[in-house]
Amino acid sequence: MRRVTTDSEVASEEVVATKRPWHVVVWDDPVTPMSVVVVIFKKIFGYSNNKCTQLMLTVHHEGRAIVWSGQRERAESYCVKLQVAGLQATIEQDQ
Amino acid sequence: MVSNRLFVRRRDGRIEVRLSDAGRDIAREAFGHVVAAERDPDHEWHAGLNAPINPSSDDDDPLSMLTRQNEISTNAELAFMTLHEEFLNDAEAWAWLSTFQIALRSTAVANGLLSEEKLNECEPAMLEYIHTLQQFLFSLAECL
Numbered sequence: 001m002r003r004v005t006t007d008s009e010v011a012s013e014e015v016v017a018t019k020r021p022w023h024v025v026v027w028d029d030p031v032t033p034m035s036v037v038v039v040i041f042k043k044i045f046g047y048s049n050n051k052c053t054q055l056m057l058t059v060h061h062e063g064r065a066i067v068w069s070g071q072r073e074r075a076e077s078y079c080v081k082l083q084v085a086g087l088q089a090t091i092e093q094d095q
Numbered sequence: 096m097v098s099n100r101l102f103v104r105r106r107d108g109r110i111e112v113r114l115s116d117a118g119r120d121i122a123r124e125a126f127g128h129v130v131a132a133e134r135d136p137d138h139e140w141h142a143g144l145n146a147p148i149n150p151s152s153d154d155d156d157p158l159s160m161l162t163r164q165n166e167i168s169t170n171a172e173l174a175f176m177t178l179h180e181e182f183l184n185d186a187e188a189w190a191w192l193s194t195f196q197i198a199l200r201s202t203a204v205a206n207g208l209l210s211e212e213k214l215n216e217c218e219p220a221m222l223e224y225i226h227t228l229q230q231f232l233f234s235l236a237e238c239l
Contacts, residue, residue: 030214031203033229035236036196043189043239076159079148084166086196091149 020094022075024068027088028059040085041067044078069094101234102188109182110238114231121227122191123178125198129171132201133164140201170194185239192235199228 026037034056041052045068058065067089068078075091082089101118103111114122132140144167148155173190177183183191206221208214214222 029200029203029209030211031199031208031225031229032196033232033236036192036232039192039236039239040196076148076156080159080163080166083146083148083163084170085193086200088146088200090147092151 021069022072022091022093023066024075024078024082025064025090025092026055026059026067026082027090028063029088032087034060037087040082040087044081044085100237101231102183102238104238105182109184110188110235111182112180118227118231119178121224122195122231123175125228126171126175126178126194129167129194129197129201130175133168133171139205143201143204144197167193167197171197188235188239192232192239195228195231195235199225199232202228 037056037059038049038052041047041055042049045052047055055065055067067082068075072091072093079089079091101113103113105111128138128140129144132138132144135141144164145160148159148163170190170193173187174194177187177191180187202221202225203209203214206217208217208221208225214225217225
């Protein structure tokens with residue numbers, strides 16, 4: 001039986017979709033020195049040295065790491081800052 | 096004891112540049128390429144400087160793209176203008192680091208050196224150039 005979708009259900013799905021966080025992802029490459037990645041994370045996010053090192057190691061071992069999550073506009077802004085600093089970065093919405 | 100560091104943080108907070116003339120020539124070439132690549136759509140590094148921000152979307156936000164273009168250009172131009180300086184402040188050193196890093200990644204992307212295997216197979220001159228940029232970055236990162 002075909003079910004009719006109500007306006008309120010559509011609106012509810014849109015709210016869920018917009019509430020899903022956006023992730024900033026940094027990707028591994030074979031040339032960027034590890035210490036440079038740590039310095040860039042510290043400068044852009046202000047994270048502790050330990051957290052920056054952990055994130056850098058995740059990028060190195062797993063090929064990518066989510067370095068920040070939240071609103072789309074801020075994710076895009078952080079992504080641009082990482083790209084300006086020479087890292088390969090993208091944004092993606094949480095699945 | 097003689098230090099072989101290429102950049103040294105001084106007690107007054109400034110960063111001393113200890114590059115030789117040959118080192119500054121390499122820096123000039125790297126910074127110059129980044130400045131040119133941002134302006135010239137046909138430059139081999141141009142596409143790499145305009146990588147997608149959100150790959151799931153057909154187009155990125157024009158404002159974000161403009162911001163990226165402006166900031167890359169500003170850093171590269173500042174780095175280029177301070178090429179002959181003996182000392183850098185933090186903003187200048189950050190511009191140098193960002194621009195060296197962009198030059199390093201752009202070189203790798205333009206030459207298809209995107210895996211350890213490809214990197215190990217590349218020509219000795221290219222590998223030496225990459226190692227030189229990495230040395231600059233290692234030393235500069237220690238100061239920041």
